[in-house]
Amino acid sequence: xxxxxxxxxxxxxxxxxxxxxxxxxDTSESDYYLFWxxxxxxxxxxxxxxxxxxxxQNATENRFSVNFQKAAKSFSLKISDSQLGDAAMYFCxxxxxxxxxxxxxxxxxxxxx
Amino acid sequence: xxxxxQHPSWVICKSGTSVKIECRSLDFQATxxxxxxxxxxxxxMLMATSNEGSKxxxxxxxxxxxxxxxxxxxxxxxxxxxxxxxxxxSFYICSAEAEDGRGxxxxxxxxxxxxx
Numbered sequence: 001x002x003x004x005x006x007x008x009x010x011x012x013x014x015x016x017x018x019x020x021x022x023x024x025x026d027t028s029e030s031d032y033y034l035f036w037x038x039x040x041x042x043x044x045x046x047x048x049x050x051x052x053x054x055x056x057q058n059a060t061e062n063r064f065s066v067n068f069q070k071a072a073k074s075f076s077l078k079i080s081d082s083q084l085g086d087a088a089m090y091f092c093x094x095x096x097x098x099x100x101x102x103x104x105x106x107x108x109x110x111x112x113x
Numbered sequence: 114x115x116x117x118x119q120h121p122s123w124v125i126c127k128s129g130t131s132v133k134i135e136c137r138s139l140d141f142q143a144t145x146x147x148x149x150x151x152x153x154x155x156x157x158m159l160m161a162t163s164n165e166g167s168k169x170x171x172x173x174x175x176x177x178x179x180x181x182x183x184x185x186x187x188x189x190x191x192x193x194x195x196x197x198x199x200x201x202x203s204f205y206i207c208s209a210e211a212e213d214g215r216g217x218x219x220x221x222x223x224x225x226x227x228x229x
Contacts (some may be wrong), residue, residue: 035218037220041204042222043151043222043223043225044205044220044222044223045220045223046220047140047219060133069141089154091156091157091222095218100147100159101147101157101159101208101218102159102161103156103157104156105155106154106155106156108154111161
């Protein structure tokens with residue numbers, strides 16, 4: 001069985017500042033993918049960033065970057081220059097080759113103007 | 114990019130009736146789609162894996178006869194909530210694997226079901 005743990009139910013950040021959301025996971029698979037999804041109030045799930053486990057280089061997408069520590073099974077998301085539109089619920093997810101996604105419980109991010 | 118269309122976006126039905134939710138991949142073929150249920154401010158719970166041309170695979174604890182899944186084509190999967198009851202009220206989301214081979218999944222916009 002695979003698990004994903006997000007230990008921060010809520011986080012807040014000042015606009016233009018940087019915030020890091022934590023995620024740890026557990027799987028016995030050697031080949032897997034990790035994702036961060038954003039779910040705004042509209043509830044549409046939006047892919048923010050993905051990381052292939054076999055890649056050592058941390059993924060980056062504009063203001064979003066991850067710190068992938070494979071040995072520690074840690075996958076944190078850093079949001080730089082936070083914007084009001086970043087306010088949402090963020091889910092960390094793990095996919096193995098079996099195809100099913102396992103999601104963490106989510107972190108609600110508030111951005112203060 | 115890959116787009117998944119889900120309809121309806123919201124539906125209200127009377128207790129005891131059935132409701133069908135559609136999930137379509139618009140610009141790609143999806144041999145596998147996934148159906149999730151989400152309660153307010155909670156995570157997504159996988160209900161079943163929908164496979165084109167074969168029976169769906171249900172997660173433990175999900176009633177197969179309550180949540181009927183049909184994946185009759187490479188672009189359409191449907192979830193039918195049969196004999197709906199108020200406790201079935203929830204947000205249902207489908208997803209499909211994009212064809213880029215990088216394990217990415219595209220989600221539909223979700224359906225808010227309210228059973229009265």
